[in-house]
Amino acid sequence: MDTALTRSQFVRWRAAIFAIFLASGLSIATWASRVPDIKAALHVDNAQMGVLLLGMGVSSIVGISTSPAVMARTGARLGMLVTMLSFAAGVGLIGLGTNVLGSLPVVIVGLVLFGLGNGSLDVMMNVEATAIEQQMGKTILPVFHAFFSFGTVIGAGIGALLVQLGWNVSSHALLIAAVIAVLAVTCWANVPNREEALDPQPAQKPHWRERMHTALEAWREPRTYFLGIVMLGMSFAEGGANDWLALGVSEDHGAGPALGAAALATFSVAMTVVRLFGGPLVDRFGRVVVLRVLAITAAGGILLFILAPSTPFVFVAAALWGIGASLGFPLGMSAAADDPAKAAARVSAAATIGYIAFLGGPPVLGFISNHIGLLNTLYILVVLAALSGLFSGAARPLREDEKVSAG
Structure with a gap:
């Protein structure tokens, strides 16, 4: 339970959720900073890029709306690990599809994974952040959202730098995907199991249908x-x-x-x-x-x-x-x-x-x-x-x- 956490456990939990917010912003800025290069490499026009953006947006909304189902099955702790690894894989596929394979369908699959993972993660990381806020007894959730903004600034800065250095989209995307994957595992190791977040408990675990009913x-x-x-x-x-x-x-x-x-x-x-x-x-x-x-x-x-x-x-x-x-x-x-x-x-x-x-x-x-x-x-x-x-x-x-x- 949350109340049983030591001070050290709580600090590591809070730092992990800050890092997850930052990683989400980093991934989005990585994609956004390379849109012109992706468009040029795939030889698509503005209308086709619009379709790609729409597909990513729709998959993000699907990820958000189905996040309770993911949490009902896995709990927030494991769910965040899975969704972070999913959008890390999506970032990697976007890069591979752009320069290595030159394949629009591969980029589309990457964008779908990217949108689904980020959308689903968004709910879970906010659930965790609000639990931290309640334990602290003061308003801190806006600071978590500021870390998301920091992630976008860092991602945009890295993107601008790597463009100047001549890195192609694949190298850039695979680097960021690896960073996010490492962050995912590190954060997972520092997030506690919480009954309120539907994490599996050793002594008792309600049937997932019961948890799904609660979620809806x-x-x-x-x-x-x-x-x-x-x-x-x-x-x-x-x-x-x-x-x-x-x-x-x-x-x-x-x-x-x-x-x-x-x-x-x-x-x-x-x-x-x-x-x-x-x-x-x-x-x-x-x-x-x-x-x-x-x-x-x-x-x-x-x-x-x-x-x-x-x-x-x-x-x-x-x-x-x-x-x-x-x-x-x-x-x-x-x-x-x-x-x-x-x-x-x-x-x-x-x-x-x-x-x-x-x-x-x-x-x-x-x-x-x-x-x-x-x-x-x-x-x-x-x-x-x-x-x-x-x-x-x-x-x-x-x-x-x-x-x-x-x-």
Whole structure:
């Protein structure tokens, strides 16, 4: 049980989950940093690359939504090992398919493994992170998400360096796959068995069908959907910024590509800083108050971005946008995991809603923007951020008598 852990065991557990978040971000940035080289090596056009991206996104959502089934069968500890090795293999296959085999089908198989593994891992690592948060008695989940961001920064930096050094995609991908595989085994060795995470217990192990029934109960609880709306609004805000903020600055505000990239960096830095240092604010004022303030900040930042009369205002808007979108997803995860006995199911359900928005939202915005323009399309994000604030009451911590059922 969690309460029986020594201080040393707890510290190793926490470090392992930090490393898992970082590894997930590292893998995603490895793929993203080599997309131009993969496209050139396989001789595919933008439409075909779009299909590849869509396939990866769909497989990620499948991984997220089926993660409770994986946990019901294996528990979180073994499940994280298997899913990390799966997406490590996916990264390796992407590399082999690109340069060694020159095979688009092999790259597709790699992307499917990559998406499934990362999606399924996402739920499990958040379940573990929320358990650590509950043991510490203070808000730390945003810091875990900041480590994911660190992973993307490290991955992008390694990608840029290896491109400059002339490494092909295969060499790069196989190196990162090996690093992730080593991390997977090392982290697995330092994560404890936990009954709440459905890890097999020596004395008692319920039938997997019983554990599967528990895993699916969350979809019958109204609170799951209310938390999903909170996370959906912030996921749309984050995903929309990642895909469209730089373009909006460059083209719609006429500031050019360099300032567009700088504005996106401003957004990312603002988001990461709040994730690193925002926990004490949550502990002092509570999730609901913080979420409402951040929803107002996000909506205001996006509105200022749309209406900004000059470039300096655009950068202020990007910072406010990043600050506002920073904690919605991790705090939604924390709220979903308030009852450790049902954390896996509720985190999976809420995360599925949030990730569908994160992965599917930007393409929808792109389609709409073809008809009404990008800046006008961003008004949708203003409305969704406001809705996130309105439903943030669902993130109120559960009382002990409510933990039996949030329905």
